[in-house]
Amino acid sequence: MKNVRIISFYIFLLSIFSLNASQFKAGEEQRISKPVEGNLYLAGANVTIDAVIRGDLNSAGAIITVNDTIVKDATLAGSEILLNGWIGDDARIAGGSIKVLKNVNGDLIVAGGSVQVNSEVIIGGDLIILGGYVQMNGTVKGNLKIIAGEVFVNGTVMKETEIEADELSLNGTFQGNASIASNEIEVSDQTNFESSLDYWTESDIDFNPFMKAGQAQFNADLEPDEYTWDWKYFGFGMVAFWVIYLLSILFIIFLLISLFGKIFTKAGKQINKSFAKNFGFGALYFILLPLLAGICITVIIGIPVGLVLLTLLILSLFFAFSISSVIITYGINKRYSKKWSNGMLMVISMLVFLGLRVLSFIPFIGILISILVVSTAYGSLISPRLSKMIGD
Numbered sequence: 001m002k003n004v005r006i007i008s009f010y011i012f013l014l015s016i017f018s019l020n021a022s023q024f025k026a027g028e029e030q031r032i033s034k035p036v037e038g039n040l041y042l043a044g045a046n047v048t049i050d051a052v053i054r055g056d057l058n059s060a061g062a063i064i065t066v067n068d069t070i071v072k073d074a075t076l077a078g079s080e081i082l083l084n085g086w087i088g089d090d091a092r093i094a095g096g097s098i099k100v101l102k103n104v105n106g107d108l109i110v111a112g113g114s115v116q117v118n119s120e121v122i123i124g125g126d127l128i129i130l131g132g133y134v135q136m137n138g139t140v141k142g143n144l145k146i147i148a149g150e151v152f153v154n155g156t157v158m159k160e161t162e163i164e165a166d167e168l169s170l171n172g173t174f175q176g177n178a179s180i181a182s183n184e185i186e187v188s189d190q191t192n193f194e195s196s197l198d199y200w201t202e203s204d205i206d207f208n209p210f211m212k213a214g215q216a217q218f219n220a221d222l223e224p225d226e227y228t229w230d231w232k233y234f235g236f237g238m239v240a241f242w243v244i245y246l247l248s249i250l251f252i253i254f255l256l257i258s259l260f261g262k263i264f265t266k267a268g269k270q271i272n273k274s275f276a277k278n279f280g281f282g283a284l285y286f287i288l289l290p291l292l293a294g295i296c297i298t299v300i301i302g303i304p305v306g307l308v309l310l311t312l313l314i315l316s317l318f319f320a321f322s323i324s325s326v327i328i329t330y331g332i333n334k335r336y337s338k339k340w341s342n343g344m345l346m347v348i349s350m351l352v353f354l355g356l357r358v359l360s361f362i363p364f365i366g367i368l369i370s371i372l373v374v375s376t377a378y379g380s381l382i383s384p385r386l387s388k389m390i391g392d
Contacts, residue, residue: 030061039072041347047078049085060247064095073106077247081112090125098131100138107142115148119155134165136172143176151182164224168201177214181222198222246350252322253349257342263381268330271380279372282379289313316378321360321370324377325353331380 031048032040039055047061049068056073057066064078066085074083074091081095083102090106098112100121107125115131117123121138126145129136134148137155144157151165153172161178168182173192181200187210196214197207200222207216257264271278290313296306316323329349333340340348360370 060250062247079247117155179219179222181224249322249353250346250350252319253326253346253353256322256326257345257349261342264326264330265334266384267327267377267380268332268334270383271327271331271377272335274383275376278379278383279376280379281383282375282377285378285382286313286316286375289316320374320378321353321356323381324374325349325356327377327380328352328373 029046030042031050032042032053033050035052035054037054040053040057040059042057042059042061045062047059047064049057049059049066049070052069052071054071056075057070058075060077062078063080064076065082066074066076068085069088070085070091071088073089074087074093076083076092077094079096081093081098083091083093083098083100083104086102087104087106087108090108091104092109093100094111096112097114098110099116099118100108100110101118103122103124105124107128108123109128111130113131114133115129116135117127117138119137123138123140123142126142127136127140129146129148131146131148133150134146135152135154136144136146137152139156139158141158143160143162144153145162146153147164149165150167151163152169153161153163156173157175157178159176161174161176161180163178163180163182165182167184168180169186169188170180170191171188172190173194174197175194177195177197178193179198183202185199185201185203185205187205187207191210192212193207193210193214193216194212197211197216198219199207199216200219210216289309293306293309293313296309297303298306326345326349329345329352332338332348333345338344356370356373359366359373
């Protein structure tokens with residue numbers, strides 16, 4: 001069977017990345033010093049934006065610094081993120097340490113270990129924060145919702161406020177209705193509630209002196225039970241886990257493409273040839289490798305070889321989706337003569353990886369297709385060499 005379409009979403013991926021208005025760049029250091037027309041996709045250890053982006057910015061990296069304007073949306077994921085440039089629309093940020101120093105014209109959604117919003121910052125829409133330590137010193141024109149461990153609110157909220165925290169310190173102005181729940185609450189003399197307040201706390205506190213309008217009412221229904229808190233922190237932990245996980249996969253793909261590009265180029269060419277042959281060699285690889293490792297380990301003199309084969313099997317399984325994604329991407333590149341850069345290959349490989357990962361979650365049929373794809377991809381790696389060995 002010649003020129004078999006190995007993955008059904010080839011056309012889907014190509015339709016996404018055929019857009020001329022988008023640019024894709026990847027590498028250890030990525031610094032944008034000239035204006036970019038359209039959308040920009042960046043991946044790297046250190047990402048710095050020093051020029052205006054006249055579209056969306058989508059970036060993943062260890063350290064991300066935005067020093068200039070993003071005309072539309074910004075989606076950022078990294079360990080340390082500094083937002084020092086104006087965002088024209090919405091911003092979605094996930095990371096370890098996040099600092100927001102400039103205005104966001106639309107909604108700002110943040111998940112992070114430490115989140116700080118500068119006192120001069122104005123959020124044009126809603127502000128939603130899920131974090132460990134949160135300091136909100138700016139102005140929110142929309143609604144404010146925070147779920148975190150330790151929270152400090154020193155700014156102004158023009159619409160409704162909803163806060164759930166272990167420890168909460170208030171030193172701001174709340175113009176709309178407010179709902180707060182915290183084990184410990186501290187309120188400064190500068191705090192103003194200009195509408196109604198529903199609250200729950202274990203602290204001995206009287207909110208009436210801080211009410212400029214409306215009433216403060218204790219609401220026992222706001223008390224978060226232990227089960228509820230566990231799920232909230234579990235949710236935050238899952239967000240952090242997936243951010244770190246995806247960044248790790250992106251780094252692995254970067255290494256594979258950078259170090260073994262020639263090997264994957266040949267595999268990409270091979271995967272577009274005989275599907276049956278590639279799958280057969282790949283299946284044979286995963287069947288024979290553990291058998292050979294077991295046989296070698298049972299023979300004392302063959303133990304070192306057996307351990308090497310066993311390690312190879314473990315690595316092959318551990319990196320199965322990453323390697324398969326890169327091979328499939330090279331296959332797309334070869335089949336459609338795209339001549340993509342390494343950055344583009346990284347981006348598409350990451351999307352293929354996500355597709356395979358989602359596919360693997362589907363019971364039976366998804367797992368079966370995943371095995372088929374991985375075996376075919378590995379077969380394209382070893383097929384040319386085994387063909388020569390057996391004289392095919």
